[in-house]
Amino acid sequence: MDIGLTMDQESRLAELAVRDGRSPSELAAEAVARYLDDEARFAEMVPHGIAAADRGEFVAPDKVWARAERILKS
Numbered sequence: 001m002d003i004g005l006t007m008d009q010e011s012r013l014a015e016l017a018v019r020d021g022r023s024p025s026e027l028a029a030e031a032v033a034r035y036l037d038d039e040a041r042f043a044e045m046v047p048h049g050i051a052a053a054d055r056g057e058f059v060a061p062d063k064v065w066a067r068a069e070r071i072l073k074s
Contacts (some may be wrong), residue, residue, distance in 0.1 A: 003028065
């Protein structure tokens with residue numbers, strides 16, 4: 001499989017590969033695996049979120065943003 005990357009993306013990937021002592025292909029495969037895992041977890045959780053919303057269980061936007069700020073600062 002070929003993946004179309006911009007010249008900038010290829011350059012950045014090559015720099016990371018050198019830094020980590022790995023091949024660009026290894027890094028790309030790892031990134032794809034991570035993406036697929038994240039997407040699977042997200043898809044798995046969507047029905048739970050919909051069910052919670054149907055039950056009227058919402059988190060106030062200010063609480064969501066406050067938590068996000070705490071996470072970003074840690």
